[in-house]
Amino acid sequence: MAEICCQEAKSPPATAATVATVSASAAAAAVASSVMDRRRRRLELKRFRLASDLEQSAAEYAGARKRPRIPRTVSGPCPDAASASENAERCPRFGFSSVCGRRREMEDAVSIRPGFLPGSGKSHFFGVFDGHGCSHVATTCQELMHEVVAEEHQKAGSGEEPVWKEVMERSFARLDERAANWAITRSSEEPACRCEQKMPSRCDHVGSTAVVAVVSPTQLVVGNAGDSRAVLSRAGVPVALSVDHKPDRPDELERIQAAGGRVIYWDGARVLGVLAMSRAIGDGYLKPFVTAEPEVTVTERSDADECLILASDGLWDVVTNEMACDVARACFRSNGPPEPAAAQAQASGEAKASEGVSKAESDRACSDAAMLLAKLALARGSSDNVSVVVVDLRRGS
Amino acid sequence: MDMARYVAFHQQWIAGQQAGLRELAEAAANAAAGRATDAELRAVVERCMRGYQEYAASRRALARENGAAFVAPPWCTAFENSVLWLGGCRPSLAIRLLYSISGEGLEEDIEEFVRGRGRGLAEGMGLVGITATQLQQINDLHRCTLRDEGYLTERLASLQENIADRPLLPIVRERAAAAAAALAGQDRSAKRDDIPGRPVAAESSGGLAAEVDAAMESYSAGLARLLEEADELRMSTARALATEILTPRQAVEMLMAAKQLHLAVRDWSRRKEEGAQNARLPLAAAATTAPSGSKP
Numbered sequence: 001m002a003e004i005c006c007q008e009a010k011s012p013p014a015t016a017a018t019v020a021t022v023s024a025s026a027a028a029a030a031v032a033s034s035v036m037d038r039r040r041r042r043l044e045l046k047r048f049r050l051a052s053d054l055e056q057s058a059a060e061y062a063g064a065r066k067r068p069r070i071p072r073t074v075s076g077p078c079p080d081a082a083s084a085s086e087n088a089e090r091c092p093r094f095g096f097s098s099v100c101g102r103r104r105e106m107e108d109a110v111s112i113r114p115g116f117l118p119g120s121g122k123s124h125f126f127g128v129f130d131g132h133g134c135s136h137v138a139t140t141c142q143e144l145m146h147e148v149v150a151e152e153h154q155k156a157g158s159g160e161e162p163v164w165k166e167v168m169e170r171s172f173a174r175l176d177e178r179a180a181n182w183a184i185t186r187s188s189e190e191p192a193c194r195c196e197q198k199m200p201s202r203c204d205h206v207g208s209t210a211v212v213a214v215v216s217p218t219q220l221v222v223g224n225a226g227d228s229r230a231v232l233s234r235a236g237v238p239v240a241l242s243v244d245h246k247p248d249r250p251d252e253l254e255r256i257q258a259a260g261g262r263v264i265y266w267d268g269a270r271v272l273g274v275l276a277m278s279r280a281i282g283d284g285y286l287k288p289f290v291t292a293e294p295e296v297t298v299t300e301r302s303d304a305d306e307c308l309i310l311a312s313d314g315l316w317d318v319v320t321n322e323m324a325c326d327v328a329r330a331c332f333r334s335n336g337p338p339e340p341a342a343a344q345a346q347a348s349g350e351a352k353a354s355e356g357v358s359k360a361e362s363d364r365a366c367s368d369a370a371m372l373l374a375k376l377a378l379a380r381g382s383s384d385n386v387s388v389v390v391v392d393l394r395r396g397s
Numbered sequence: 398m399d400m401a402r403y404v405a406f407h408q409q410w411i412a413g414q415q416a417g418l419r420e421l422a423e424a425a426a427n428a429a430a431g432r433a434t435d436a437e438l439r440a441v442v443e444r445c446m447r448g449y450q451e452y453a454a455s456r457r458a459l460a461r462e463n464g465a466a467f468v469a470p471p472w473c474t475a476f477e478n479s480v481l482w483l484g485g486c487r488p489s490l491a492i493r494l495l496y497s498i499s500g501e502g503l504e505e506d507i508e509e510f511v512r513g514r515g516r517g518l519a520e521g522m523g524l525v526g527i528t529a530t531q532l533q534q535i536n537d538l539h540r541c542t543l544r545d546e547g548y549l550t551e552r553l554a555s556l557q558e559n560i561a562d563r564p565l566l567p568i569v570r571e572r573a574a575a576a577a578a579a580l581a582g583q584d585r586s587a588k589r590d591d592i593p594g595r596p597v598a599a600e601s602s603g604g605l606a607a608e609v610d611a612a613m614e615s616y617s618a619g620l621a622r623l624l625e626e627a628d629e630l631r632m633s634t635a636r637a638l639a640t641e642i643l644t645p646r647q648a649v650e651m652l653m654a655a656k657q658l659h660l661a662v663r664d665w666s667r668r669k670e671e672g673a674q675n676a677r678l679p680l681a682a683a684a685t686t687a688p689s690g691s692k693p
Binding site for chain 2: 098330368371375
């Protein structure tokens with residue numbers, strides 16, 4: 001049964017989530033010749049985005065979600081479990097917001113890939129990558145990380161329970177390798193990026209954080225390297241699923257020093273006085289002090305789980321875990337228009353709230369939460385790019 | 398003469414800004430009190446945008462006469478000039494401004510919202526109430542604007558670097574050499590009591606002066622072209638924000654904040670500069686401030 005729905009679910013989600021990638025690279029690739037051209041292009045880009053970005057990804061995604069249902073209700077190999085597992089297996093609702101903010105460069109990247117494991121539509125991939133030096137390592141992670149994780153998951157393949165720690169570690173290592181060879185392997189069609197234009201020999205001075213969550217019906221697997229963060233809201237309480245890799249974290253400091261490196265305080269704690277995080281993908285010049293090895297947590301999902309928030313430090317620098325979870329939950333609560341039906345559904349509990357509210361609106365709650373958090377970060381003076389992903393984990397949602 | 402015309406043009410523009418600010422402030426107050434329809438607000442926004450458009454059109458014509466004057470206007474204060482980018486604000490400033498004002502009142506609204514009170518999401522949060530879709534659109538516009546700003550910045554850099562190249566540099570060198578030769582000739586002639594080199598040097602420097610004027614004018618024309626494109630980028634960014642992405646009410650808030658910022662920076666820096674001048678030259682102060690200060 002799982003196979004049936006996965007085959008259906010496999011292809012569409014990729015398109016849904018790549019929308020973010022497409023619009024960003026379209027903007028980057030466009031080269032202006034004359035003013036009129038540029039203006040026209042901007043209008044076109046905008047129109048494209050208006051039509052495409054959030055609405056379309058939500059719409060396509062809603063479509064993608066509907067599809068696996070059809071074979072199941074029609075073929076229904078296990079009728080008893082049908083409705084329960086349907087709820088459990090389809091991708092949870094999500095929303096994201098990723099803005100340049102007060103920086104002049106956009107180096108954050110977000111990747112959302114529902115049903116990313118071939119042969120199983122049950123697991124969904126969410127990632128936030130915060131680049132430094134340039135955006136190309138973050139972009140590479142955005143494009144490839146989910147495929148690499150899927151491959152490693154398949155290789156580990158020992159039945160239902162692969163050792164996620166190893167899957168994540170190998171995936172991060174492969175992306176790290178890819179970043180190291182970026183200058184050699186990249187295709188000539190890719191637009192030359194900032195770092196290359198300014199410092200051809202310094203591609204290894206580029207890196208990215210990576211916080212990756214695999215959401216399955218029963219588990220939350222989080223792999224993290226760097227200072228982006230995953231936070232779970234469970235029964236109204238924020239639970240950090242990753243711990244930031246800062247150079248002054250005692251165990252990290254010890255590790256760096258044991259490897260012969262130093263942490264120097266220069267506008268905060270920095271590895272060799274340069275990088276303000278102790279783990280990252282890329283940054284070949286700071287190896288072995290800066291490592292790409294992720295810390296992995298596996299959390300069993302519970303009925304008390306409300307949402308998962310992944311975000312770059314543009315958010316976490318100015319918003320606490322608690323505040324972020326409060327805002328997301330408030331968005332869930334106030335979801336939908338203030339009509340009696342919706343209000344009733346909300347009042348009578350979360351499980352019902354999702355039945356009473358259409359999917360599009362519920363997705364809107366997640367993206368409203370992500371947007372509100374991004375706005376809050378900007379209002380609190382965050383000077384960095386801000387990327388936020390909110391995943392609705394409520395059972396039956 | 399020309400300069401007086403430019404100054405008058407600028408003063409007229411400032412007066413227009415002040416009037417525009419009054420109109421926007423009134424519209425914002427009416428909107429806050431629920432007394433203004435969207436159509437009315439849209440008309441105010443449209444008038445404001447037309448004001449910018451007309452200013453850019455007139456300035457384009459003037460800048461073709463003297464590009465340098467409009468890129469580094471002597472009628473602005475040093476402080477104003479320090480924040481200018483190709484004769485005006487950076488196009489991306491509109492977005493930074495919007496981010497700043499959209500933070501106003503947000504903290505309080507979110508606080509209430511989290512407690513389950515206050516405004517719902519439908520009304521938006523904070524003074525400007527940007528929605529998720531708008532935020533995405535603003536971000537996309539931001540990235541396009543930053544990219545185009547980058548292109549123009551690169552071209553300005555090239556133009557500025559050209560100053561150390563043909564045609565200006567060879568003229569500078571030739572002239573310096575000629576001056577040195579003339580000096581040497583003068584020394585010799587002082588000894589020999591005749592001046593054969595002199596008329597030649599004067600004649601060639603007259604020819605050089607024409608070449609220098611031509612080179613400087615061509616540089617200035619290059620600046621005028623960049624200024625024109627910068628104005629178009631400023632306009633298209635502001636227009637996309639004010640008429641395509643934001644609601645009329647949000648647009649009124651943004652445009653009002655933009656005018657407030659512009660006029661306040663102007664007033665403060667002028668007051669400071671005049672204060673400094675008065676301290677230095679108490680007697681001349683009246684004379685220096687009169688031409689620019691006499692008109693409202």
